[in-house]
Amino acid sequence: MNRKLGTNGPLVSAIGLGCMGMSGAYGESDEKEAIATIERALEQGHNVLDTADYYGAGHNEELISKAISGKRDKAFLSVKTGQLYTPGPNGAMGPGPVSGHPNYLRNAVFYSLRRLKTDYIDLYTPARVDPAIPIEETVGALADLAQKGVIRYIGLSEASADSIRKAATVHAITALQIEYSLWSRDIEAQIMPTIRELGIGLVAYAPLSRGFLSGEIRTPDDLKDSRVNMPRYQGENFYKNLELVETIKRLAIEKSCTASQLAIAWVLAQGDDIITIPGSKRINHLEENIASKNVKLTQVDLQRIEEIMPAGVVSGTRYPERYMNALNR
Template identity: 50%
Template sequence: MTLPTRFLGDLEVSAQGLGCMGMSQSYGPADRDESIATIHAALDAGVTLLDTADVYGLGHNEQLVGEAIRSRRDEVVLATKFGFKRVLDPSDDGVRGDADYVRSACDASLKRLGVDHIDLYYAHRVDPNVPVEETVGAMASLVEAGKVRYIGLSEAGADSIRRACAVHPVAALQSEWSLWTRDIEGEILDTCRELGVGVVPFSPLGRGFLTGRLSQDLAEDDARRAMPRFTGENYDRNSAIVESLKALAAKLDLTPGQVALAWVQNQGADVVPIPGTKRRTYLAENVAAASVVLSAEDLAEISAVGREVAGDRYSPEALKLVNG
């Protein structure tokens, strides 16, 4: 199978990417062999964009992805991110975007990945204590040095995107976007489209909730236990979204997850979602959603399903770094 391609700025990638975070953290124990097999299956299916970050598993995920692509590097558009201080100090959830840190973080990622360049390098969050111009200027110097091909921002606000683009072209904005997370719709999305910045939605399946397969009985080490949408009455209220998705899925002969993912996939030719999975079974289901074409009526009906969401997506502290 060959997926169609889309452009993030001038960077050509598969219309759907693969988020690799869950292979190393947040959603249960790591399974090296299945994770590598899943990455290989993604490449076989025509997925070219692989997404990781230095903070995922505190370096483990970059090492895993690097190992998986070692013999297939030329098939991959490799994206990674920098910025969270807990890479150096697990007790510190702050971010850094100063020039010295940008350069040192890139060198460390290149070493963990075992590659000589990164195709798409994101600032994981905008550092509120450093002008975005300094961060992007340092990223631009990495492009000049041949260590990075394209740069991106993650969870950045419209003003930061505009200021960043004034320093160097920004290929992509990676932000959470799904039926139940619509923060970027409006000013942020409009700014991206005005400036030619592609959009890479992460968690397009609502961290698994929108698949309809998630149980409230999450493992003790599952990161979702600390997210307001997955707890108590919020979970019960949000389950109504899944029930509506199931009804739509039956009508469209899709799974609920495919409906949710296809909705994101159909938001524009500049949108490249990166659903995360660490299992080949779910990978095949996700990739199939990339070819689903939804009518305007379908899109409107699906869109209405996710409007009433109970609970924030992060803790109040974590939300301070969103859309910065």
């Protein structure tokens, strides 16, 4: 199942693969299994591989380079950049500010190409809008890279409707990557109408709300990684949201699919201009997620889901306050 990414963009797989978790974001990862997962995605024509230069500080790109070796043309590489690291206590590195400075982007892209062992990136995206740099300057630098053939398409991530409009005056924006799922629907009011008006495709990330919508996370003890800091998975919110997951599981049984498949199918049913990148480091989950394309949700199904699980029903924000404040709104 392929979809066009943006009105004038490329044809890509509607279900791609988010590779972030392969570099430690959600616990340990087995390199062999991770590489095999990417290879399986490509074998099955699910070509969108989403990464960032800051996932594992370059580790994720190096991992992908191993998996795509000899088959670069089968992959559509979606690479994000601009999230800086900053030294923390005891030599640890933590997320710092973002940079959309033209010099930073021009430099970062060459490191990415080197790690990915390729001479072009399909879709290059500043991970966040840099509040200190006019978005026109950031996109101007990307336009220059596109003109030189180093990147093929330009993306934005977590940008506001206003920033998207300004960016689109400088160069065609092919896609907006942003969190979108049954539980993260705040983009529907302003951002979705804006990208639709401008012919920009949507790359919906975290369609499983970081694994929670799969129903496999049963107790707070199941989470031993960055998710423990997320309000949705803390205290009372955890248990309230678990009840919602039970509802999703019941709906899934009726549709003869899994909760994850229902959640992914719901995202894809919100428009032909949407693709999604569920994250997984395991072949069995990848295959389950890919099979979501066979789940057909009728208008009646969608209406029922809407009644049972309307926008805003989830308890807790999708990021801790510090990260919420860093979003461009």
